[in-house]
Amino acid sequence: MKTTGGSDAAKRDAGESAADLVTDGTVVGLGTGSTAAHAIRALGRAVDSGLDIRGVPTSFASRELAREAGIPLVDLDEVDGVDIAIDGADQVAGGDLIKGGGAAHAREKIVDAAADRFVVVADPSKEVETLDHLVPVEVLPAARTTVASAVESAGGDPVLRDAEHKDGPVVTDNGNLVLDCDFGAIEAAAALARTLSETPGVVEHGLFVGLADEVHVGTGEGVTVHEL
Numbered sequence: 033m034k035t036t037g038g039s040d041a042a043k044r045d046a047g048e049s050a051a052d053l054v055t056d057g058t059v060v061g062l063g064t065g066s067t068a069a070h071a072i073r074a075l076g077r078a079v080d081s082g083l084d085i086r087g088v089p090t091s092f093a094s095r096e097l098a099r100e101a102g103i104p105l106v107d108l109d110e111v112d113g114v115d116i117a118i119d120g121a122d123q124v125a126g127g128d129l130i131k132g133g134g135a136a137h138a139r140e141k142i143v144d145a146a147a148d149r150f151v152v153v154a155d156p157s158k159e160v161e162t163l164d165h166l167v168p169v170e171v172l173p174a175a176r177t178t179v180a181s182a183v184e185s186a187g188g189d190p191v192l193r194d195a196e197h198k199d200g201p202v203v204t205d206n207g208n209l210v211l212d213c214d215f216g217a218i219e220a221a222a223a224l225a226r227t228l229s230e231t232p233g234v235v236e237h238g239l240f241v242g243l244a245d246e247v248h249v250g251t252g253e254g255v256t257v258h259e260l
């Protein structure tokens with residue numbers, strides 16, 4: 033699994049802290065990425081010890097990891113709701129996030145937004161005052177150039193994300209492409225999120241504005257919890 037940013041110990045602290053919140057009989061959204069992976073592994077160990085949960089994966093990668101960890105899985109349309117979702121982020125500014133470093137943000141947003149409680153897990157390298165990370169925008173392949181023009185009109189600089197291990201672009205779990213868009217410092221995240229959402233051909237973007245309920249930041253020596 034792709035790793036980013038801070039230390040693995042910090043990511044583990046955050047993931048395990050969030051996994052500790054999960055109670056018996058619940059439906060749990062399983063995020064994607066190297067930090068959420070620690071929560072999935074911790075939940076797998078808890079399931080081994082008798083915890084009764086069902087997990088809703090947010091990507092092919094989180095499904096595989098959860099399956100290996102022994103977590104019973106369900107699809108979102110098989111449950112009445114999601115009690116808690118645990119997911120990582122590429123950048124965190126207060127309650128606003130940029131996600132999608134692993135191109136999983138479309139399914140992540142569906143599951144995270146459906147959850148009664150959305151817990152973000154991060155290491156200190158993710159925390160910033162103002163969001164300024166590239167914003168991943170998943171687009172229908174046919175809309176790649178029109179969405180790129182719309183991003184430029186909105187003040188961004190879009191670059192098609194290339195695959196790391198083969199020639200050609202990244203293709204998401206949903207069969208789409210990703211434009212990584214540089215907007216510089218994002219002062220008005222909600223307005224930018226609306227503009228992107230309203231652009232024809234955009235499947236989903238990585239700005240998660242006001243969705244998180246709490247952020248667990250691991251340090252390698254403990255965890256700081258921000259309630260939002």
Ligand SMILES: O=C[C@H](O)[C@H](O)[C@H](O)COP(=O)(O)O
Pocket residue numbers: 034035036037063064065066067068119120121122131132133134135136137140
């Ligand atoms: O598409 C991927 C996700 O949004 C991840 O949750 C995000 O990229 C953070 O990943 P990591 O915990 O590996 O930094």
